[in-house]
Amino acid sequence: MPAKILFLLALVSLAGCATVPYGTPEQGASNAATQSARLAQEKSKQAEQLLAAVAGQRASAERQFCPNWQQALLRARNNAIGCAQMPVNAQSTCWxxxxxxxxxxxxxxxxxxxxxxxxxxxxxxxxxxHFFDLAQSWAMTCENDSEACTQASGHQQMDQEKIQVNHFCSH
Structure with a gap:
C-alpha cells in the first residue's frame, strides 16, 4: 500500500508540472530575442571597457618603458661590477x-x-x-666558474640587443 501512495504522489506532482503555462511560441521567441540582445549589449559594453583598460595600460607602459629600461640597464651594470669586485669566495652567491x-x-x-x-x-x-635572457645566462655562467665568466660568449649579442633598445629610447 505505501508504494501506491508514493506512486500517486509522484503522479500528482508531475501533473502539476504539466499544467504550468508557458505562453505562446511567439512570446517565447520574443523573450529569447530580447534576452539575447540584452546579453549582446552587456558583452559589447564589457569589451569596450576592457579595450579602454588595455589602452590605458599600454599608454602607461609606453611612458615607463625607456626609464625602466635605463634603470634596469644601470642596475645590471652595477651588479656585474659589484660581483666582479667581491672576494672570490663571495662571488658565486652574488652572481x-x-x-x-x-x-x-x-x-x-x-x-x-x-x-x-x-x-x-x-x-x-x-x-x-632577450638582453636579460642573455644576461641571466651569463650570470649563471659566472656563478659556476669565474674563469668561464670572463670568457663567456654572448657579450656581443647582449651589446647588440642593448644598442637596439638604447637607439629606440634615444629618440
Missing part, C-alpha cells in the same frame, strides 16, 4: 642573486611584448627581454 634578478627583468620585458603588439614598442620590448 646567483644577479641571475635571479635578470630572470625577473626578462619576465617583465617579455610580458610587455603582447601588450605592445602592433606598436613601435614591440620590437624594443623583445630586444630588452
Amino acid at each position: 646567483q642573486a644577479v641571475a635571479q634578478w635578470t630572470n625577473e627583468e626578462s619576465h617583465y620585458f617579455h610580458a610587455l611584448q603582447p601588450l605592445f603588439a602592433n606598436t613601435l614598442y614591440a620590437g624594443p620590448a623583445g630586444h630588452a627581454a
Whole structure:
C-alpha cells in the first residue's frame, strides 16, 4: 500500500508540472530575442571597457618603458661590477642573486611584448627581454666558474640587443 501512495504522489506532482503555462511560441521567441540582445549589449559594453583598460595600460607602459629600461640597464651594470669586485669566495652567491634578478627583468620585458603588439614598442620590448635572457645566462655562467665568466660568449649579442633598445629610447 505505501508504494501506491508514493506512486500517486509522484503522479500528482508531475501533473502539476504539466499544467504550468508557458505562453505562446511567439512570446517565447520574443523573450529569447530580447534576452539575447540584452546579453549582446552587456558583452559589447564589457569589451569596450576592457579595450579602454588595455589602452590605458599600454599608454602607461609606453611612458615607463625607456626609464625602466635605463634603470634596469644601470642596475645590471652595477651588479656585474659589484660581483666582479667581491672576494672570490663571495662571488658565486652574488652572481646567483644577479641571475635571479635578470630572470625577473626578462619576465617583465617579455610580458610587455603582447601588450605592445602592433606598436613601435614591440620590437624594443623583445630586444630588452632577450638582453636579460642573455644576461641571466651569463650570470649563471659566472656563478659556476669565474674563469668561464670572463670568457663567456654572448657579450656581443647582449651589446647588440642593448644598442637596439638604447637607439629606440634615444629618440
